[in-house]
Amino acid sequence: MMTGIPQPAFYIFKCQQSAPPGMPKPSCVSQHNPESAQLFQHLAQTLMQKGIIATVQPIQTSCLNRCQQGPVMLVEPGHTMYVGLTKEKIDRIIDEHIIGGNIVSEYVIPEQVWGEPIAPSAMVR
Ligand code: FES
Numbered sequence: 337m338m339t340g341i342p343q344p345a346f347y348i349f350k351c352q353q354s355a356p357p358g359m360p361k362p363s364c365v366s367q368h369n370p371e372s373a374q375l376f377q378h379l380a381q382t383l384m385q386k387g388i389i390a391t392v393q394p395i396q397t398s399c400l401n402r403c404q405q406g407p408v409m410l411v412e413p414g415h416t417m418y419v420g421l422t423k424e425k426i427d428r429i430i431d432e433h434i435i436g437g438n439i440v441s442e443y444v445i446p447e448q449v450w451g452e453p454i455a456p457s458a459m460v461r
Pocket residue numbers: 351352353354362363364365398399400401402403404406408
């Protein structure tokens with residue numbers, strides 16, 4: 337029997353959007369928050385150090401449309417949006433959610449800015 341290459345257990349989409357200097361709009365990578373430029377590397381390095389990078393895929397994305405809550409990242413499966421990220425928060429998310437299986441609810445986006453999705457079938461023209 338042929339054995340396939342196992343699919344990843346998680347994808348982590350980290351918003352890497354930065355606004356040009358002087359732009360008033362908030363962004364996930366910002367000159368006003370020096371740590372924000374290091375978060376993707378911290379995420380990838382920590383996954384590597386823990387030996388789980390093969391089954392957890394960090395992905396750099398552009399804007400995920402929750403800029404006010406940035407820096408943000410989305411964990412799939414589960415559709416879990418984490419906001420206001422720091423290195424420390426990323427460490428806890430890896431240990432408790434990705435390895436431990438428990439969502440870190442303190443860092444999850446507030447419900448009022450993350451309502452239920454609208455089914456595409458309800459919107460299609
Ligand atoms: S810039 Fe990251 S969500 Fe928009």
